[in-house]
Amino acid sequence: MPEASxxxxxxxxxxxxxxxxxxxxxxxxxxxxxxxLEALVESLGLDRxxxxxxxxxxxxxxxxxxxxxxxxxxxxxxxxLRIAVHAWDRSAASSLxxxxxxxxxxxxxxxxxxxxxxxxxxxxxxGPYRLLLAESRKRAAHQMSEPEETLASxxxxxxxxxxxxxxxxxxxxxxxxxxxxxxxxxxxxNLAYDADPVRxxxxxxxxxxxxxxxxxxxxxxxxxxxxxxxxxxxxxxxxDALEPTLLERRITRNALEAMQRAVEASLPVWRRYFxxxxxxxxxxxxxxxxxxxxxxxERRRWSWDEARAFIVDHLRAFSPAAxxxxxxxxxxxxxxxxxxxxxxxxxxxxxxxxxxxRILANYTxxxxxxxxxxxxxxxxxxxxxxxxxxxxxxxxxxxxxETASIMNETVVTRAxxxxxxxDDALAILDTWLSGAAQVVVDIHARFxxxxxxxxxxxxxxxxxxxxxxLMTEAQDRTYGEALASRHPYMWAVKPHYYGSDFYNYPYTxxxxxxxxxxxxxxxxxxGFGERYDALLADTGVEDAAALASRFGFDLExxxxxxxxxxxxxEDVVRFERDAG
Numbered sequence: 001m002p003e004a005s006x007x008x009x010x011x012x013x014x015x016x017x018x019x020x021x022x023x024x025x026x027x028x029x030x031x032x033x034x035x036x037l038e039a040l041v042e043s044l045g046l047d048r049x050x051x052x053x054x055x056x057x058x059x060x061x062x063x064x065x066x067x068x069x070x071x072x073x074x075x076x077x078x079x080x081l082r083i084a085v086h087a088w089d090r091s092a093a094s095s096l097x098x099x100x101x102x103x104x105x106x107x108x109x110x111x112x113x114x115x116x117x118x119x120x121x122x123x124x125x126x127g128p129y130r131l132l133l134a135e136s137r138k139r140a141a142h143q144m145s146e147p148e149e150t151l152a153s154x155x156x157x158x159x160x161x162x163x164x165x166x167x168x169x170x171x172x173x174x175x176x177x178x179x180x181x182x183x184x185x186x187x188x189x190n191l192a193y194d195a196d197p198v199r200x201x202x203x204x205x206x207x208x209x210x211x212x213x214x215x216x217x218x219x220x221x222x223x224x225x226x227x228x229x230x231x232x233x234x235x236x237x238x239x240d241a242l243e244p245t246l247l248e249r250r251i252t253r254n255a256l257e258a259m260q261r262a263v264e265a266s267l268p269v270w271r272r273y274f275x276x277x278x279x280x281x282x283x284x285x286x287x288x289x290x291x292x293x294x295x296x297x298e299r300r301r302w303s304w305d306e307a308r309a310f311i312v313d314h315l316r317a318f319s320p321a322a323x324x325x326x327x328x329x330x331x332x333x334x335x336x337x338x339x340x341x342x343x344x345x346x347x348x349x350x351x352x353x354x355x356x357x358r359i360l361a362n363y364t365x366x367x368x369x370x371x372x373x374x375x376x377x378x379x380x381x382x383x384x385x386x387x388x389x390x391x392x393x394x395x396x397x398x399x400x401x402e403t404a405s406i407m408n409e410t411v412v413t414r415a416x417x418x419x420x421x422x423d424d425a426l427a428i429l430d431t432w433l434s435g436a437a438q439v440v441v442d443i444h445a446r447f448x449x450x451x452x453x454x455x456x457x458x459x460x461x462x463x464x465x466x467x468x469x470l471m472t473e474a475q476d477r478t479y480g481e482a483l484a485s486r487h488p489y490m491w492a493v494k495p496h497y498y499g500s501d502f503y504n505y506p507y508t509x510x511x512x513x514x515x516x517x518x519x520x521x522x523x524x525x526x527g528f529g530e531r532y533d534a535l536l537a538d539t540g541v542e543d544a545a546a547l548a549s550r551f552g553f554d555l556e557x558x559x560x561x562x563x564x565x566x567x568x569x570e571d572v573v574r575f576e577r578d579a580g
Contacts, residue, residue: 006304008085009358010333014078018095023075027099030071034105037064041109046116047146053120058129061113062392068106069391070353075099077352084344084360085336104154111149114139128393128541131250138247142236152232163224167498170217176210178203185210186345189493192292197281204289204487211489215464218492222453223461225498230458241454245502249399250543251509255555259509262561263444266569270441271482273433273572278482280579285484291437295430295579296423301365304337311374314415315408318521319529322408325384326377329359334380335373337363347372349379349405355387367416367424368431371409378408385536396539398506399513400547404536406514407521426578433575436568439511445474446490446504450497467491513548515564520551 015023040060045051076099082092118140120126120133143149174185188210191203211218226241233241246253278286280295302310308330316323329335336343339362347361357380363369382404386394413432420428452470456462462470468488475486487493496503517535521528535547545555553560 006338006363007333007335008338009081009336009360011078011081011358013356014074014081014352018079018091023078026071026075030068030075031102033064033067033071034102037061037068038105038109040064041112046112051116051119053116053124055125058120058126061116062129062390065113066391072099072103073351073391074353077350077358081350081352081358081360084348085340085342087342087344104157107153108150110153111143111146114143115146128389131541131543132392135247135250142238142244144235148235156228160225160228163221163228164498167218167221167225167495170214170221171492171495174210174214176206178206192289193294195294195297197290197293200289200293201287204287208487208489211492215468215489215492219462219464219467221498222467222491223457226453226457227461229501230454234458241501242451249397249506249509251397251399252545252556255545256505256509258556258558259505259512259561260444260447262512262558262565263440263508265558265562266440266565267478267480269565269569269572270437271480273437273575274479274482276572276576276579277430286482287485288483288487289485291483292434294427296426298366298424298427300367300420300424302367302370303365304363307363307370307373310370310416311377311408311412314412315374315377318407318411319381319532321529321533322378322381322404325381326374329357329377329380335359335361337361337373339363347376349376349383351383351386355384357383367428370416371413371431374412375405375409378403378405381408382536382539385533386540388537389540393540397544398503399509399544400539402507402510403514403517403539406511407518407532410514410518426575429571429575429578433568433571436511436571439507440565440568441478443504443508445471445478446494446496447502448477449474449491450502450504453491453497509544512561512564513544513553515567516548516553516560517551519563519567 015026017023041047044057044061046061051057076096079092079096079099082089083096086092114136117133117136118138120137122134122137124133126133144152171185175182176185176188177183178188185207188203188207191200194200194203229241233244236244238244242253246256274286277293277295278284278290281290281293283290312323312327312330315326334357336359343362344360345362347359349357349359351357359373359376359380361369361373361376363373379401382396382401385404386396413428416428417425417432449471452474453462453467456466456470468491471491472486472488475483475490479486491497517532521532531550535550538547548555548560
């Protein structure tokens, strides 16, 4: 299918435009919902010690909070989706900024709500809100006073958020002269997938030069963001910057450490994959610029219609409901697939309310794009399963947010590998393994780097060269001798370090948890679908350990994590054989 005929999403079920009565009425409804919540919090006296902690009060506050979320979701989604495909959409950007200012009123209520929820006794019969109250008890124990929390929330707009904006502004404007033309650095990085090794290396070296030229302002951003987080973690009494993320992701430190032990034990397998890829490329060892190099020419060109049919057909064998959702997404134009100027790169899925989603993709006729599409449709299916829960019970931690997307991607990739032959099969397998290597090997390097940054930032600011030294050491620990070179500026490349803390390990968790579920499906498909759907619907109600136990998984047992890695090890063996 020609690029021009790829679909664009339909946002009219949300709003036709910002100035329409429908949008303005929705915004007014949001303001009323926030005012109602504020009035309820005030009338119940949630900032006073004698505030009622009854079933009725809990339900009233939950309903009022949910009304805010239901009103906010389509408004925020509509504006963010417009900006995602039109970077210069100033009207949407201005409206989004106004919306964020409005929701600051909600941010001011959070400390009071957390303290109130956290004050319910442990034996209180909270029904589905049991986890909300249990987590609030832990958060309340780490809250500063309400004025301090409110001040911290307001200062973040001119503190961490300002540093994040600086990082985004600097990196989005970097232009590099390469092969006689000026290119954005994102386009230069995309040459890592080029078949020409000379071109890949030249692009890599130009990229490092560009990061070096801007390292001072980017390092200032990283110091600013992490410095604020260090101070807040200390003032709130957390053991370290990792501890609050474990609560937020609903896992224990023991579970994280068990997963990481399994990851470290698997590193020799990944080094074998890198060595096999190097042999295929005619090299003694891979260089950094070879990590995504194609090892075979993918002969099959996947048209949009072929991708649609393949995904829906093979999901149907796994889950008819997931297939129906995917078919609906295609039919109702939930997907914006056409690459174009001003559109954000990559892919994502966003819930827009009522169980519906919108998916951004930049489709190319390759299997990599097909698997990405299947992945994002998995997120849409998860959103659908969550729609039966009220908003307060839909809040899924990052660790579990990748569950349906990994399942979709795995099912579709396995189906493609079963059908493909020769170079097509090798190309698909390498795409799968190179992506998994990023999630297992590279993300472990990112975790080590961020841990070390937090330790040192607690003492002082770090120079750009120090960030690069820490990144190089982290890559030494993970890639080892399998790679002949490093990328010392990955701390500047990855925006996750700036927008969040430890935005890395949940992806490893998601991949390996998803593969654990896939093994359970493969070994005993009978009745799996109902249990799977129930798990997805309950990711806002139960923590990760409780959900895992439904399938007999123990997250604090290294053997569970090793099971998912064994599936990947089998793929490495096949790659070693087929790559020659």
